[in-house]
Amino acid sequence: MTTQIKPNKKEATREKNQKLILDAAEQLFSQLGYDGASMSMVAKEAQVPKANILYYFKSKDGLYESVIDRIIANWNLGLDNVTINDDPATVLYNYIKSKVILAVNQPMQSRLFASEILRGAPYLQNYFRTNTRPWVKQKVDVLQAWMDADKMDKVDPYHLLFTIWSTTQYYADFQAEVLLVMNKLEYDETDVAQITQSIAHIILKGIGLKVPEQSET
Amino acid sequence: MTTQIKPNKKEATREKNQKLILDAAEQLFSQLGYDGASMSMVAKEAQVPKANILYYFKSKDGLYESVIDRIIANWNLGLDNVTINDDPATVLYNYIKSKVILAVNQPMQSRLFASEILRGAPYLQNYFRTNTRPWVKQKVDVLQAWMDADKMDKVDPYHLLFTIWSTTQYYADFQAEVLLVMNKLEYDETDVAQITQSIAHIILKGIGLKVPEQSET
DNA sequence: TTAGTAATTGACCTTTTGGTCAGTAAAGCT
DNA sequence: AGCTTTACTGACCAAAAGGTCAATTACTAA
Numbered sequence: 001m002t003t004q005i006k007p008n009k010k011e012a013t014r015e016k017n018q019k020l021i022l023d024a025a026e027q028l029f030s031q032l033g034y035d036g037a038s039m040s041m042v043a044k045e046a047q048v049p050k051a052n053i054l055y056y057f058k059s060k061d062g063l064y065e066s067v068i069d070r071i072i073a074n075w076n077l078g079l080d081n082v083t084i085n086d087d088p089a090t091v092l093y094n095y096i097k098s099k100v101i102l103a104v105n106q107p108m109q110s111r112l113f114a115s116e117i118l119r120g121a122p123y124l125q126n127y128f129r130t131n132t133r134p135w136v137k138q139k140v141d142v143l144q145a146w147m148d149a150d151k152m153d154k155v156d157p158y159h160l161l162f163t164i165w166s167t168t169q170y171y172a173d174f175q176a177e178v179l180l181v182m183n184k185l186e187y188d189e190t191d192v193a194q195i196t197q198s199i200a201h202i203i204l205k206g207i208g209l210k211v212p213e214q215s216e217t
Numbered sequence: 218m219t220t221q222i223k224p225n226k227k228e229a230t231r232e233k234n235q236k237l238i239l240d241a242a243e244q245l246f247s248q249l250g251y252d253g254a255s256m257s258m259v260a261k262e263a264q265v266p267k268a269n270i271l272y273y274f275k276s277k278d279g280l281y282e283s284v285i286d287r288i289i290a291n292w293n294l295g296l297d298n299v300t301i302n303d304d305p306a307t308v309l310y311n312y313i314k315s316k317v318i319l320a321v322n323q324p325m326q327s328r329l330f331a332s333e334i335l336r337g338a339p340y341l342q343n344y345f346r347t348n349t350r351p352w353v354k355q356k357v358d359v360l361q362a363w364m365d366a367d368k369m370d371k372v373d374p375y376h377l378l379f380t381i382w383s384t385t386q387y388y389a390d391f392q393a394e395v396l397l398v399m400n401k402l403e404y405d406e407t408d409v410a411q412i413t414q415s416i417a418h419i420i421l422k423g424i425g426l427k428v429p430e431q432s433e434t
Numbered sequence: 435t436t437a438g439t440a441a442t443t444g445a446c447c448t449t450t451t452g453g454t455c456a457g458t459a460a461a462g463c464t
Numbered sequence: 465a466g467c468t469t470t471a472c473t474g475a476c477c478a479a480a481a482g483g484t485c486a487a488t489t490a491c492t493a494a
Contacts, residue, residue, distance in 0.1 A: 008461085008462090009460090009461070009462095010460090010461065010462085010470075010471070013471090014471080031336075031337075032252070032336070033250055033252060033253070033332070033335070033336065034253075035249070035250060035252035035253040036250070036251070036252040036336070038450075038451065038452085039451080039452060039453085040450080040451080040452095049472080049473050049474080050452095050453095050473090051453090051454085051455095051472075051473050051474075051475095052471090052472065052473070054452085054453065054454085055471075055472065055473085059452075059453075060451095060452060060453090111335055114331075114335055114390070114391075115250070115332065115335055117390075117391050117393050117394045118250070118328055118331055118332050118335070118390060118391075118393075119248075119249070119250065119253070120248075120393045121393040121394060121397065124394075125397065128394060128397040128398060129397060132394075132397070132398055133397065133398055133400065136398050153418070153422070155415050155418055155419060156411060156414075156415045158398070158399055159411070159412060159415035159416065160415065160419070162384070162387055162388075162395060163384050163415070163416065163419055165387070166383040166384045166386075166387035166391070167379070167380050167383045167384060169383075170379055170382070170383035171379075173331070173334075173335060174331075174334050174335075174383070176334050176335075176337045176338040177334045177338060177341075177345060177349075178379060180338065180342065180345040180346060180349070180350065181345060181349055181350055181353050181375070182375055183350065194373060194376070195376060197373075198372050198373045198376035198377065198380070199376065199380065201370070201372055201423065202372060202377065202380055202419070202420060202423030202424060203419055203423060204423075205370070205422065205423045205424075205425075206418065206419030206420060206421075206422045206423030207419060207422075208422075225491080225492085226490090226491065226492095227440075227441075227490085227491060227492085230441090231441080255480075255481065255482085256481080256482060256483085257480080257481080257482095266442075266443050266444080267443090267482090267483095268442075268443050268444075268445095268483090268484085268485095269441090269442060269443065271482085271483065271484085272441075272442065272443085276482080276483075277481095277482065277483090
């Protein structure tokens with residue numbers, strides 16, 4: 001029937017199993033941290049023999065690294081293709097909004113990163129150096145250009161970025177605290193809008209911008 | 218010489234040893250997390266036999282709880298005794314400043330809390346319910362009163378508090394990332410002022426306030 | 435002093451950890 | 465079909481985990 005190049009049964013099952021394992025590992029690592037999650041737990045969760053995991057991923061470290069790599073692969077840093085000609089308010093508003101949506105709807109990835117950074121980022125050091133740092137540098141340049149053109153207040157662009165990251169990720173990483181303090185069991189549909197609104201108001205006004213009336217997707 | 222009630226040598230050494238152990242545990246737990254730090258590591262770090270730790274603190278859980286309790290004991294939530302008559306700008310500016318100083322100078326405690334909350338706050342649930350929540354409620358009321366009196370913008374007071382917490386704690390919890398992105402080895406003396414300035418500018422202006430000229434200690 | 439009590443700890447135990455390996459099953463190829 | 469090679473996995477292992485306990489060492493009070 002299918003004459004694909006490689007519908008190898010071998011590769012097929014391998015990929016299927018690897019996905020199973022990575023999914024389980026991602027969940028457990030983000031929930032319990034690197035040390036808190038054990039290989040046997042991952043095996044049980046993925047319904048795969050433990051030795052199979054070691055066969056695919058050499059070691060626990062290897063598995064952990066693969067989990068991180070996979071997250072990074074589709075970890076859209078957002079804010080791409082921004083230029084000096086764009087409107088700061090619109091760009092930043094949309095960025096904040098997308099980060100809040102991510103935090104509320106997919107907190108696991110954010111938490112995995114958080115626990116990794118808390119531990120001193122042993123596995124992310126390289127990623128930060130070779131990817132995040134240049135990416136940040138570029139955004140900082142755009143922000144600086146906007147400031148120089150008096151399109152927004154002059155604040156330290158690095159700290160502005162940190163402010164956006166911290167405020168938005170907070171709702172993922174510290175979800176337990178937020179919910180406890182607000183006496184809620186979980187976020188509801190209105191929360192995303194509410195959070196976005198509050199953060200955007202404070203930050204945008206805080207740097208001399210106005211929250212745009214209508215946002216684009 | 219001393220006629221104190223209880224200069225028992227017993228109690229003296231017990232307290233001394235307990236402090237030794239708690240110090241070591243605090244450092245290790247905040248560095249490696251609950252699962253990452255082992256009893257033998259704590260024993261070695263505190264230069265005390267492992268069985269002694271178990272003798273004082275029943276179990277690893279007990280030790281961990283004691284560490285948390287001790288931190289909470291002198292964890293000044295700040296912002297105390299605030300009333301509607303106070304000046305919002307001054308109060309919030311000082312609060313931000315004190316949180317930044319804490320984040321930069323004593324990041325360990327913040328990180329321990331962070332890793333605890335990341336795990337779903339198993340040991341802090343009760344604390345949040347019985348302490349933080351009422352505390353927050355009270356501050357929220359004051360903020361709301363300020364807003365009603367048109368002393369500041371009307372934003373959700375909960376999210377405003379979260380914004381202050383997240384932005385300031387970020388420099389403790391995500392220190393590794395901040396330093397990597399900014400290409401620094403460690404924070405220097407100018408950073409505290411710089412960070413405070415940036416955060417205060419954004420947040421205060423963001424809620425319709427002005428950064429006070431001169432701050433009080 | 436000394437008896438009584440509490441503090442201390444070395445040795446030991448069980449369970450779990452990450453990891454190996456030899457043997458078996460399953461493709462793939464001709 | 466038969467042979468080669470790769471994929472898989474149950475059984476096993478040493479190390480480290482948290483925790484117990486009986487024996488020893490302080491203190492304290494009389």
